[in-house]
Amino acid sequence: MSEDIKKFMYLNRRAPYGTIYAWESLEVVLIGAAFDQDVSLAFLDDGVYQLVKGQDTAGVDMKNFSPTYQALGDYDVTKLYVEKESLEERGLSLEDLMPLTYEDEDDDWAEKDSIRVVSRAEMADIMEDQDVMFSF
Amino acid sequence: MKFAIQVNEGPYQHQATDSAYQFTKAALEAGHEIMRVFFYHDGVNNGTNLTTPPQDDRNIVKRWSELGKQHDLDLVVCVAAAQRRGIVDEGEMQRNGKDAQNIAEGFRISGLGQLVEAGIQSDRLVVFGD
Numbered sequence: 312m313s314e315d316i317k318k319f320m321y322l323n324r325r326a327p328y329g330t331i332y333a334w335e336s337l338e339v340v341l342i343g344a345a346f347d348q349d350v351s352l353a354f355l356d357d358g359v360y361q362l363v364k365g366q367d368t369a370g371v372d373m374k375n376f377s378p379t380y381q382a383l384g385d386y387d388v389t390k391l392y393v394e395k396e397s398l399e400e401r402g403l404s405l406e407d408l409m410p411l412t413y414e415d416e417d418d419d420w421a422e423k424d425s426i427r428v429v430s431r432a433e434m435a436d437i438m439e440d441q442d443v444m445f446s447f
Numbered sequence: 448m449k450f451a452i453q454v455n456e457g458p459y460q461h462q463a464t465d466s467a468y469q470f471t472k473a474a475l476e477a478g479h480e481i482m483r484v485f486f487y488h489d490g491v492n493n494g495t496n497l498t499t500p501p502q503d504d505r506n507i508v509k510r511w512s513e514l515g516k517q518h519d520l521d522l523v524v525c526v527a528a529a530q531r532r533g534i535v536d537e538g539e540m541q542r543n544g545k546d547a548q549n550i551a552e553g554f555r556i557s558g559l560g561q562l563v564e565a566g567i568q569s570d571r572l573v574v575f576g577d
Contacts, residue, residue, distance in 0.1 A: 315567070317566070317567055319563075319566060331488065331531075332455075332488065335487065335488055335527075335528060338527060338559060339487075339559050339562060339563065342558065342559040342560055342563060343559070343560075343562075343563040345560070346560070346563050346564070346567065348563075348566075348567065443566040443567075443572050444572075444574070445453070445562075445566065445572070445574065446574045446576065447455075
């Protein structure tokens, strides 16, 4: 890997519509994808709600930006780490999240899952391994 | 060391902006380089020249402008966040058909790429917010 490439992690800790952090974080991810860094996203605490499937914002008259997560695979953003304990504390499981996939160019474009559920301890190790953390 | 600073909160509402300023000032005094200060989310409100805080309180916007001038700082306000919140410079005024501008002295409006670039080029990106 080139020395110019850093490990970038975008840390998402907030629910999607109560504040604008989640949406504006996603905007950075999409712009940042053009910089060819080694990007991953982390979802913990209320941030796990960002990936819940079937979001309907009609009642709050806000833009439902959750379909944008489906595009991340096309931007080569393929590592979405979701903390297991954060899901469990909110009565959620992997089945409650949007199925997000990418096509692996190193494996004959096989379709693979982007979401990886990891334990709190594993998340800590993954964070430790990063060069740059963007916290939202 | 080469630092980049990200400010995610607005002035007065949240201490993050004070902490970012104090950190930036201390780092410069200690001989470090601040390659960019990037204002995002409500942090863009650090860059409006329309604030008029009470005279017995700190003037957060003016303080950034002065520190910027003193150290030739690159104070960058995110354009997407600025458009949502009404922070406008000459170019934005013309592009979006507005009749006023309010960008404070020493600040400039630019894209999110400036934030990502700051993460790449700096030794440490320090984020101030919740």
